[in-house]
Each structure stands twice: as structure tokens, then as C-alpha cells.
Amino acid sequence: MKESTLNTDAWTNPNRTAKGRTGEQMAAFFLTDRGYIVLARNQRTPLGELDLICRSLAEVVIVEVKARTAAEFGEAIEAIGPRKARRLRAAAAWWLSDRGLFPCPVRFDAVVVDLDSRGLPRSLHHLKNILET
Numbered sequence: 001m002k003e004s005t006l007n008t009d010a011w012t013n014p015n016r017t018a019k020g021r022t023g024e025q026m027a028a029f030f031l032t033d034r035g036y037i038v039l040a041r042n043q044r045t046p047l048g049e050l051d052l053i054c055r056s057l058a059e060v061v062i063v064e065v066k067a068r069t070a071a072e073f074g075e076a077i078e079a080i081g082p083r084k085a086r087r088l089r090a091a092a093a094w095w096l097s098d099r100g101l102f103p104c105p106v107r108f109d110a111v112v113v114d115l116d117s118r119g120l121p122r123s124l125h126h127l128k129n130i131l132e133t
Contacts, residue, residue, distance in 0.1 A: 018119060019067040019068075019069075019115060019119060020065070020067055022067055022113065022115065022119060022120075022121065023065045023066065023067025023111070023113040023115070023121075024041060024042070024051055024052065024065045024067075026067075026111075026113050026121045026124055027051075027052060027063060027065045027111035027113060027124070028041065028052060030111065030124050030126065031052070031054055031061075031063065031111070031126075035056065036054040036055065036056045036061065037054060037055040037056075038052060038053070038054050039053045039054060039055055039060070040052075040053040040095075041053075043091075043095055045091045045094045045095050045098075046094065047087065047090040047091045047093075047094050048087035048088065048090060048091035049091065050062055050088070050091050050092060050095060051063055051064055051065040052065060052111075053092075053095065056107075058105060059104070059105035059106060059107050060092075060096065060101065060104055060105065060106050060107070061106075061107050061108075061109055062088060062092045062106060062107070062108050062109070063108075063109045063110065063111055064080060064084075064088060064108070064109070064110045064111075064130070065110075065111050065112075065113070066079050066110065066111070066112045066113070067112075067113045067115055068112065068113070068114060068115065069114075069115050069116070069117065069119075080110060080130060080131075085108075085131050088108060088131065089108075089131065092106060092108070107128065107129055108129065108130050108131040109126065109127060109128050109129065109130060110126075110127045110130045111124060111125070111126050111127075112124070112125045112127070
């Protein structure tokens with residue numbers, strides 16, 4: 001029988017999936033702390049993936065989460081080009097329609113989590129209304 005070992009590489013040299021999970025978890029905590037209600041996480045639709053779907057007062061907020069190390073930080077908006085914007089809009093419309101929530105007021109936000117070299121969060125930036133609806 002093969003012995004299993006604990007993989008600690010994600011803590012010392014996080015891969016893309018581990019960074020994404022850390023970023024999404026931190027973003028969800030941050031938004032919840034500010035009164036948002038997280039409706040869903042990591043929702044895959046035929047038209048694309050939605051990282052976080054939240055509710056804030058009278059609108060649904062679709063949140064794109066970007067987790068980056070300091071070396072690759074840069075502007076969050078750079079990572080959300082026209083193609084990604086179209087996918088986000090289409091996936092959000094599909095998800096909302098599939099649940100009988102469409103049409104409704106929708107806002108698109110981004111949360112960028114800055115991770116240190118070990119993959120631990122250093123700072124978080126919440127950018128509201130990144131796409132004109």
C-alpha cells in the first residue's frame with residue numbers, strides 16, 4: 001500500500017489553482033464582512049465561469065477574482081479584456097436566467113488579492129462596476 005504524504009508545496013510555492021482558491025476565499029470573506037451575501041462560488045456555465053456571485057442590497061454582483069503574486073501584480077483591469085468582459089456578461093445572463101432571476105440589476109466587480117511569495121494574502125483591492133452594463 002502506497003503511503004500518502006501531505007503536499008505542502010501549495011503553501012511555499014502556490015500553483016495557479018491554489019492561488020485561485022486562496023484569492024476566492026479571501027474575496028468572499030472580505031465581501032461578506034462588508035454586508036454582501038455570497039450566493040454562489042465557482043459557477044461553471046456553458047458560456048464561461050463565474051468566480052463569485054453575490055447580492056448587495058437590490059442588485060446581484062458578479063465578482064471576478066484575480067489572485068497574483070507581487071511580481072505579477074499590475075492592474076486588475078488589464079486581466080479583464082474585451083473577450084473576458086463578453087464572457088462574464090454572457091455567463092452571468094445565463095446563470096441568472098437559469099435560476100429565474102433575469103432580468104435584474106447586475107453589477108460587475110473585481111477583487112484582486114496580492115499574495116506574498118509563500119502564497120499568503122498581503123492586500124486586497126475591490127474595484128466596483130468594472131464593466132458598463
